[in-house]
Amino acid sequence: MYTNDFDYYRADSVGEAVELLGDHDGAELVAGAHGLLPRMKTGDESPPALVDIGQLNGLDAIESSDGGSISVGALATHAEIADSEIVREHAAALADAASELGDPPVRNGGTIGGNLAHGDPRSDPPAALLALEGSLEVRGSDGERTIDAAELFEGPFETAVADDEIVTAVRIPTDDDAVSGYRKRRDPLSGYAMVGVGVWLRTDDETIEAARVAVTGATTTPARLSGVEDELEGSAVSEETITAAAAEAGTALDADAFVSDVQASAEYREHLLTIDTERALYDVLDVGQ
Amino acid sequence: MSEHNISVTVNGTHHELTVEPRTLLVSALREELGYTGANVGCETGRCGACTVRVDGETIKSCTRFAVQSDGAEIETVEGLADDGELSTLQEQFQENHGLQCGYCTPGMLMSADTFLRENEDPSREEIRDAIEGNLCRCTGYHNIVDAIEATADQLGEQR
Ligand SMILES: Cc1cc2nc3c(=O)[nH]c(=O)nc-3n(C[C@@H](O)[C@H](O)[C@H](O)COP(=O)(O)OP(=O)(O)OC[C@H]3O[C@@H](n4cnc5c(N)ncnc54)[C@H](O)[C@@H]3O)c2cc1C
Ligand code: FES
Ligand code: FES
Numbered sequence: 001m002y003t004n005d006f007d008y009y010r011a012d013s014v015g016e017a018v019e020l021l022g023d024h025d026g027a028e029l030v031a032g033a034h035g036l037l038p039r040m041k042t043g044d045e046s047p048p049a050l051v052d053i054g055q056l057n058g059l060d061a062i063e064s065s066d067g068g069s070i071s072v073g074a075l076a077t078h079a080e081i082a083d084s085e086i087v088r089e090h091a092a093a094l095a096d097a098a099s100e101l102g103d104p105p106v107r108n109g110g111t112i113g114g115n116l117a118h119g120d121p122r123s124d125p126p127a128a129l130l131a132l133e134g135s136l137e138v139r140g141s142d143g144e145r146t147i148d149a150a151e152l153f154e155g156p157f158e159t160a161v162a163d164d165e166i167v168t169a170v171r172i173p174t175d176d177d178a179v180s181g182y183r184k185r186r187d188p189l190s191g192y193a194m195v196g197v198g199v200w201l202r203t204d205d206e207t208i209e210a211a212r213v214a215v216t217g218a219t220t221t222p223a224r225l226s227g228v229e230d231e232l233e234g235s236a237v238s239e240e241t242i243t244a245a246a247a248e249a250g251t252a253l254d255a256d257a258f259v260s261d262v263q264a265s266a267e268y269r270e271h272l273l274t275i276d277t278e279r280a281l282y283d284v285l286d287v288g289q
Numbered sequence: 290m291s292e293h294n295i296s297v298t299v300n301g302t303h304h305e306l307t308v309e310p311r312t313l314l315v316s317a318l319r320e321e322l323g324y325t326g327a328n329v330g331c332e333t334g335r336c337g338a339c340t341v342r343v344d345g346e347t348i349k350s351c352t353r354f355a356v357q358s359d360g361a362e363i364e365t366v367e368g369l370a371d372d373g374e375l376s377t378l379q380e381q382f383q384e385n386h387g388l389q390c391g392y393c394t395p396g397m398l399m400s401a402d403t404f405l406r407e408n409e410d411p412s413r414e415e416i417r418d419a420i421e422g423n424l425c426r427c428t429g430y431h432n433i434v435d436a437i438e439a440t441a442d443q444l445g446e447q448r
Contacts, residue, residue, distance in 0.1 A: 001313075001332045001351075007291050008310035008356055030357070037352050038333055050310065054357055079346070103422025104400065105340055105347040191335070 003040035007049040014139055014166055017053050021164045022141055024049040029166060031075060034102075034110035035118040059113075059168060062086050068174050071137075074113025074167040078102070081112060090174040092284075093128035093198045096182035100124055102191060113167040116152065119159040121259065122192035126153060126222035128182045130214030131198030134172040140165035153222045178202040178210075183280035185217075185272060187263055193217030194264060195272045197280040201232070205286075208232045208241065213277065215249075218269040219257045227251035228277055239288045246278035295359035299324055300368030308355045315339040317355035318365060326366035326395045330424070337423035340396035341365050347403045349422070366395035369402060378402055378440045387436035389427035397423045401437045409448075411441055 007024065011017035021027050027049035030036055039045040053059070059075040062084045070090050072081060081087050081098035088095045101107055101115075101124045115125050116136060128134075129149045136147045140162055147160050154160060161167055180200040187194040196216040202209045211232035216222040227248030235241040250258075250270045258266035258273075282288070296305045299322060306321050318324040318341065327350050330338035334352040341350045342364040369376045378401055381387070388394045397420060404411070404419035411419070416437045417430075425433060 003311045006310055008293060008354075010359075030354075033353055033357060034334065037354070041332065050354075052357055055360075103337070104404075104419060105337065105349045105422045106334060106352075108346040109334075109348045109352060 001041050003037070004043070004046045006047055008052065009049065010052045011056065014053075014056065014059075014168060017051050017056070017166050018139060018141055018164060020051040021166075024051070027051050028163075029053055029114075029117075031114040032077070032110040034106060035114050035120060053166065054111075060111075064090060064174070070172050070174060072112055072170040072172070074169055075111050076113075078107040078110050078112065078115070079104070082107060091128070091132050091134075091172045091180065093131050093180035093182040093200060094125065094134075094172065097124040097128040097184070097196070097198070100182065100184040100186075112170055116170065117159055117161045117167050119153060119155070119157045120192070121156045121220055121222065122187065122190065122194075122217050123222075124182065124184055124193050124196050124216060127193075127196045127198035127214045127216035128180075129170070129172075129198075130216075130222055130224055131182075131200040131212045132172045132180060133200070133212060134170055136161065136167045137169045137171060138162075138165045138167050146171075150224070155221050175202060177204075179284045181280060181284040183276055183283055185276055187217070189263060195269060195276045197273070197276045199277075199280045199284055201281075201284060203237055203285070206237055208235055208237060211245075213245075213280075215253075215273060215277075218259060218273050219253065220259055221257075223253065223257070225249055225252060225277065232281075237285055237287060242278055242281045242285065242287070245281065246274050249274045249277040293356050293359075295356055297355075297358055297361055297363055299363045300365060306355075310354060310356050312355045313351055314341075314343075314353045314355045314358050314363075315350035318350060318363070321355075324365045324367055328392055328395055330392065335422075335424065336393070337396040337400065337420075338393055340399045340423060342399055342403060345403075347400055347422075364399070366398050369398060376402070377443050378405065378437070381436040381440040381443065382433070385432050385436040385439055387429065387433045389425075389429050393423055393425040393427075397425070397433060401433075401440070405437065405441055405444065409441065409445060411438070413438060 028047040185195040231245040260266040328338035330336035
């Protein structure tokens with residue numbers, strides 16, 4: 001199975017990649033090709049030119065900085081993130097999402113930058129990024145800027161990363177008093193998320209002080225679940241709180257927000273979202289079950 | 290149509306070849322270089338029949354353009370046997386009836402071989418997770434897991 005023909009350029013630096021994108025109309029970056037190549041085979045995407053950043057040095061580092069955040073290089077593979085002690089300790093939701101993604105060779109093949117820039121609504125990492133309130137560091141012809149998770153996901157395969165921009169790193173703020181996690185229900189056919197829920201909570205053991213909960217897979221665009229968050233914040237850490245919060249899972253979303261396909265109708269996905277939100281909360285809170 | 294000269298090392302042998310950008314790594318290996326061990330099953334990244342090692346890590350060679358692997362060290366199933374003598378893993382697949390039609394076997398072997406390098410004493414559960422990306426249409430999973438477990442045992446005894 002061949003894709004359409006295209007021109008190929010390899011960039012030796014981020015600056016050169018930005019230039020190559022500017023020089024060639026319609027050119028797209030390629031990192032792991034695990035998001036793009038399957039869609040080029042089916043004809044869903046057909047870029048006339050690809051700019052390969054897969055071999056750029058130094059873009060895969062995972063580091064924690066003193067300023068209360070960790071930085072994950074855009075070319076870090078899902079396997080590297082799943083295995084990283086820094087990510088496990090400070091951004092467990094992202095570590096969970098990376099370990100639940102695909103299978104071992106796929107985790108070696110795909111990168112976090114490509115995953116988040118692509119905007120595949122079935123992807124796992126977006127719910128983790130939203131719950132962790134991470135951001136992307138990007139570089140384009142106009143210089144550098146930061147894209148917050150809340151602004152990133154615009155629609156299916158639409159993100160705020162512009163055509164001439166390169167994601168260089170994912171930054172995640174850290175908080176020693178917070179816990180986070182990601183729970184995935186696999187689509188039995190694709191293995192992507194049919195429903196994925198990311199949670200981040202700060203508690204003083206008795207009360208939930210701050211809550212961030214996000215969905216991917218079930219909806220056409222990954223989104224925060226503000227109904228759940230409102231119910232959690234200020235409530236006691238208890239089974240009752242979890243049940244009440246999970247019941248709000250669909251309330252802040254539009255009726256047409258849910259995906260409907262051969263695997264599950266929109267109504268069923270909405271139902272599953274309540275169940276998986278509840279389970280995701282139990283995963284990180286020290287109560288019952 | 291543009292073409293690119295690339296070089297790769299496959300099982301220790303250096304190769305130079307010219308590819309179109311859209312040539313898949315698995316096609317380059319099979320059709321240009323004659324390494325037909327990597328099989329083509331689904332071509333969507335799901336089945337794992339095309340699994341090879343690139344710079345020490347397994348990837349599905351149908352989901353990578355050959356040109357992206359310029360300069361890479363590639364290992365295929367042909368490299369597992371030593372001068373015609375099967376590796377322990379290959380022997381255990383034979384011993385435990387770990388293959389039926391054999392179509393998934395090259396990819397299974399590459400995933401299992403890579404996994405066993407880092408996991409000397411794996412549980413059956415861990416073995417199953419390790420071959421999650423390799424589907425066997427003959428569904429001989431029990432025997433495949435047996436073969437990998439037996440390999441770990443045998444290599445452990447030899448250490
Ligand atoms: C069989 C299979 C199963 C999978 N299962 C899952 C799953 O369960 N869950 C999941 O979340 N994902 C899954 N994926 C996709 C995941 O592996 C990829 O990591 C991801 O979608 C794309 O990453 P990539 O590095 O391969 O990007 P590419 O495919 O190289 O690029 C994807 C897009 O992002 C752009 N891009 C790439 N890098 C950058 C960058 N640094 N800056 C700006 N733009 C960039 C490209 O131009 C392109 O538009 C699966 C893929 C396969 C093949
Ligand atoms: S042929 Fe590559 S994964 Fe099936
Ligand atoms: S032995 Fe036939 S597909 Fe696995």
